Amino acid sequence: MTVQAAPFAGPEPRVRARAGQRISVQLALVLGAVVLLFWTVFPFFWIVLTSFKTPGDIMTVPPKLVFSPTIANYMALVIGEQRGQYASSRPDFPLFFLNSLIISLGSVLLSLAAGIPAAYALARFEFPFKNAIAFVLMSFRFVPFIAFVIPLYIIYQKLGLYNTHGGLILAYQLITLPFTIWMLRSFFMEIPLEIQEAAKIDGCSWFGVLTRVVLPLSMPGLSVTMILGFMFCWNAFNYPLMLAGRQTFPVTVGAIQFISYEQVLWGQMAAATVVAALPQLLLSLMVQKYIVRGLTMGAVK
Amino acid sequence: MSTASFTVQSRRRRRREKLLPWLLLSPALVLLAGMIYPFALGFYYSFTAYWLQYPKRFRFVWFDNYTDLLDEPLFGRAFLFTLGFTAAAVVVQVGLGVAVALLLHARIPGRAVLRALMLTPLMIPPVITALMWKIMMASTTAGILNYLLSFLGLGPVNWFGSPDGAVASVLIIDTWGNLPFVSLILLGGLQALPVEPYEAAKVDGAGPVATFRYVTLPLLTPFLVLVTLFRTMDSLRIFDVIYATTQGGPNDATTNLHIMAYQFSFQWYQMGKGMAQAIILLVTVVIASYLLMRLWNKASESTT
16 A cells, blocks of 8 residues: 555655645545545434434424434334234335345346356357357446336236246346356456366366366355345346336335325334345445446456 | 277367357346347337327337427426436536545545445445435425534525425435445546656656646546446436436426336336337437447557
8 A cells, every 4th residue: 555656645855845735635634534424424324313213203303313212113114013004005024125035136046047157158268259249248238227127017017927026037137147247257267277278188078167166266256246246136126116016026116115195104214224225234345345346347346 | 990080079079169158158148038129129119109008009100209209398308407417427426536536545544444434325225325315305404414504504405395406416315326436446546556657746846736637637537437437327327316206306307318218108108108218318328338438448548
């Protein structure tokens, strides 16, 4: 770190007149850091606070920092305490959570099953249309989701895939498959060719090379791809909004159900956002270093 | 005899090696076909009158859906808002991103913690981000954001109720979620910069501002273009945040092409028209990305 250029840091003993300037730069940096910290953390802090408030404590003038906390909002999420009168229209959050898990895991596993051999082919073999296939995969990144969702909605209605986990897992391939193939390809290409050739000489078939050499060596890349793919699926909102029904809503669409015509259930919605965001925050700790690489599909390392 | 069987065997092996990549690709290609087919079907729908409730009225209308848009007053507004929002979002986010990247690159206490923390908005679902801010952006001083602004002598802003407030709120929410991405890429760029130009600048007696202007910024250009490319693509298509907060309102002030295509197809069930708007949005994204990619090629050539 110290050898790298830091435009604002580092001593400049030659110019004494700049000492004052340096102190003010340091002050500006610390101030900037405080502002950045506040900007990043405050929304989380406030939402967690709101999720422990009773309806009477939420929208007050001025906003309340001190109040007697309640876990009623979380209880309502878990056991559906406030279902009552509008039982059929109340969000069923445990089900939404389970749906998110099923759809995200299913999508990632399907993408891995199809993506590992495909990425290996694209990383290791020369064949016609190779670049064209890689390009087509990348080009999905440009298409607005609505261009897929309109025809998918019509097709799913006809095929009976609407409002099913299977249909959603297939639609989510738009999110995970191109991502998985591009990521794995970039990880596979990092494995030295010599090791693979050596394994081949030792009598390994391509399958042996893949399963005994390439996959074990790219275990970190494989797990990063899985975790990030899972997170992208968890974040998905557009596809399930149109292709899922009440039985298959994931948490993202579920959280928005707390806004209805009669009222907005602020406290429960806050609790729902906390529950929906929590797995993401935990998972992101594991893949911190790879997030940029993942979001740019391997373009930036 | 032995040579003949050898050539047959090697030919067979060669053919198998030719087929192997296709065998490996086949599951992915099947899934890929399952993605291309709906898109192609949708493209075809964009040339048809397709009301979901009246399937019998389905007919091919050539370019009517596209030409009709010219008479649709909302289309012009939505198109301009799409471009204007993207321009504003890119300028704000890349501008702030440079500042944050420089901050995280400098030696400040608690830098590692700050870097880890500032990532968090990036990883949570955008729609959840939008709902979090929706709670904070209540229009009176009961909303915490207006309450905080009142200490600065500002507000109260009618966030989702007024057109200007709605545009600002979408921009703020989108910036909160994506600033970490911009900053991280630019930070990576800063860390990859060579040391020599800085030493030369020091020898020449350049101050921090001049160093930034004449050394850092030019060297960082490829990264700036790259991050602009990614943000442009996503800002042109922003949907989640608008849907969860303003739904395109008030008075269509935050209706972009994506929201408009959604309204035509899933609120009024005019699938052909919605699809035509989606195609126009796609073309816009492709053109913008193409221009930025050319710029990126130029920028990365000139610095290396």
